[in-house]
Amino acid sequence: MALPTRLTAISGLGFRSRAYAVHVYQKIATLTIGAIFVSPMGQKLRRRVARFSAPAPRPDVRTALVAHLFYLDLLPELLACRAMLPNGATLHLTVPTDRVEEAQRLVQDVSAVVMHPCDNRGRDIAPFVALLNTGAFDGYDAVLKLHTKRSPHLLDGEIRRKLLFMRLAGERNATWRTLAAFAQPDTGIVGWKACYREAPPYWMSNEPRVRAIAARMDAPKDAVRLGFFEGSMFWFRPAALARLRQLQLTVEDFEPEERQLDGTLHHALERAFTIAARSDGFTVRGLDGRVLT
Template identity: 35%
Template sequence: MALSKYFSALRRARQLARAEGGLLPAAAKALRLFRQGGVQGIKQALRPPAPAAPAPSNRPADNEDYAFEVPFRAPAERDGRRACAIIHAFYPELCAEMRGYLENVPGQLDLYISTTSDEKRQAIEAAFAGYDKGSVEVRVFENRGRDIAPKLYGFADVYDRYDLALSLHTKKSPHGGTPLADWRHYLYEHLLGSPQIVASIFELLKHDRVGMVFPQHLFYLRPIMGWGANYASSRALLTKMGVEIHEGIFLEFPTGSMFWCRTDALRGLRNLDLSFADFDDEAGQIDGTLAHAVERAFLYSVEASGYQWAKVSVRALYPLPDTLIPVNTPADIPSGLARVYRPLLS
């Protein structure tokens, strides 16, 4: 017994030495841990970390979650449907970058931009001066509901004038550090990265009643996607629309709340007639607000409106190439959709 304890202690000492970069730093740390918690303090520090929590059971395995590869080999030219972009520009300094991406949309695209002060409005109007693909309208709203409240309710009067809408915002993710620093570019590249990518998305929105197209999830986010603190609020919203869900239901949503859609695919959420006052006071929350609940309700609302949805991915930006479905001709879309689209309300 004594011998086994000796070897156990020796293994722990070696572990500590490796972790701390040598015997002297390890000895210093061991002394500090001993003073704080005795032998148990050292054991606790050397205890192996708990295994990572398994992926939520209502999310597919990474290698079984498919997306259309964009751009398609030969996307068709844009048809005559009218399109707009509904944009929340909390950070006007990012508008020049965004404008460059918007230039990749073939043909007409009217812009409806929200922000939170007159000073920001002036900066936004300057950034889009001379925009020649359509009209530009900037509205100022109170700082509630992030991009969600302005998108759905601040511009509620806009949707019925158009067939297609792009949801975009000047996203920063300071809470995520380095792993999320490039999330904005990832989303922009998938939605607006080239004229061919936009044309491919327009092609998808013509087929099989596809009502929304959004980027495959940033790979870093996949293990942590879940309902979080948002299930009850999402369910309450959907119940008002006559849509019932249960907690084990398959979860899918456009992370980052950026997407292209048919405007009538959002009618269920828009008809809830929420106001800015219904949304939480802004306090830097990273989860659990009404805006987060709406984000998770998007696709259930799309399906309840009789539509399907699809995800797209750029091969160079996603590490699982076997999950990307190429489209060589429009005839490839129906079979690809059968793999990409997973009904949520079946």
């Protein structure tokens, strides 16, 4: 089939079919181009290129990193991300209670680390919401949310985590340029556009629950739409999640861990962060600072 005919055939697919085709393409790209990007060779090449980049101005924002440390062996990756933030950025670690002792040993020589023991429930979302509710982030202008995502059920799980870490805080100049978006008071959430999902199939089985959460947040009708960062890793302004905080969800609201792949409260909240931000007039942006509609 000639190329124009192929393009015509693709454009003629239904919306769901096009979304699936894009999803497959992204999987292939992650396993090929993405694998090269995060490889030692790719990292070495990026460091060389970074030397020729004009230095970004130091962002005038108070920053922190919050990360759910489930896999303790991935702590060095989190520390590498923290090193790309402005000096003095605090690292808030949520750690399952049965792993706290070992985690404390691993960070005993690391400065500005705050350990938050938590139940192994609600994946990274429940511990994050618990910290949000306490006001732990109130003193910051921009906070980076990460977690030690492995997704062993996915062929590209390890690569996806490494790509997200590198895109969100893998190089100082790029990180500081991202933080520049928070100089605009309406910036609420900033993430990697390649992980931004707005096609209807990405509701999966969560749409009724997300809409129920939006109703509890008294979200305006125009704010309740699909558009979220898959993997729940992004930069955020604490004030942008005020409506979510007002719900005062507790760990008991989350389902016990049973290796669920969809349909839980934490899957619904993954899709509700942006709704909370948009409800109070905050924008959701890509790493280049452009608003994602």
